[in-house]
Amino acid sequence: MDQHLGMNRTGIDMSPILIKKMMHVDEDIPTTTNGATTKSTIEDFFLENAEPLGSVPLPGTAKSMIKTVIKMASGKHPEVFINKLGERLAYERTGVRVYEQLIAKCLHSPNDLSPDVQLPIDKLEEFRRQEEEHFELLADCLKQIGADPTAQTPDADASGVAASGLMKVISDPRTSISQSLQAMLAIEMADNAAWELLMKLAEDMHMTDMASRFQHALEQEDVHLRHIRQWYEESVRSQAKMAAMK
Ligand SMILES: [Fe+2]
Known part of the structure; x- marks a missing residue:
């Protein structure tokens, strides 16, 4: 079970005497300089002077391939497509790792969930394999257009940072399968939307073969998301039922 009553001391009610002191804001403490907080001034400086989050690498080889893409795209910007392909590639690699973590958690926490919501390991392994296939598909597509699949694109960097908290939840040995499933749900929802966008981008670029390969990946991601x-819903509802029976 995820929820049990224990010695949790994080709430304000644990120290009724100190509540008033904590809620009191000392008006003598200066928080502003000329109307702007110091924090805000520092933030403003960085917002005004920040460099972009990296760049999309130029294709090091197969320049003719990228030229072909540009020609086919007729005025479209292949660097946007490369940026998004690189992002998805990094995300799918993370997908393989999160499924491996979840499988390990299921194998080592047999009593975490009630028996009626045990996760089928074979299904998780199937999803893990598909995430790996998607990673390979994207590496193949990047090579096909003359881009380097080993380069980290700016959007790969940003989405990696965004997913890092979710990864931490799943890889933390103290978290339950239910808590891990909640993080997985966020990952799969983002993944699903991203594949749909990638498919549309491929269509915009008139790359119909790629678009149909992405459509197939999206159909598999749909199944992941549904499961x-x-x-996740079953795990939480069964916990609620078990708690109510106590
Ligand atoms: Fe997935």
């Missing part, structure tokens, strides 16, 4: 969502 994760269902398992």
Whole structure:
């Protein structure tokens, strides 16, 4: 079970005597300089002077391939497509790792969930394999247009940072399968939307073969999302039922 009553001391009610002191804001403490807080001044400086989050690498080889893409795209910007392909590639690699973590958690926490919501390991392994296939598909597509699949694109960097908190939840040995499923749900929802966008981008670029390969990946991601969502809901509802029976 995820929830149990214990010695949790994080709430304000644990120290009724100190509540008033904590809620009191000392008006003598200066928080502003000329109307702007010091924090805000520092933030403003960085917002005004920040460099972009990296750049999309130029294709080091196969320049003719990228030229072909540009020609086919007729005025479209292949660097946007490369940026998004690189992002998805990094995300799918993370997808393989999160499924491996979840499988390990299921194997080592057999009593975490009630028996009726045990996760099927074979299904998780199937999803893990598909995430790996998607990673390979994206590496193949990047090579096909003359881009380097080993380069980290700016959006790969940003989405990696965004997913890092979710990864931490899943890889933390103290978190339950239910808590991990909640993080997985966020990952799969973002993944699903991203594949749909990638498919549209490929269509915009008139790359119909790629678009149909992405459509196939999206159909598999749809199945992942449906299962994760269902398992997560079942795990929480069964906990609520078990808690009510106590
Ligand atoms: Fe997935």
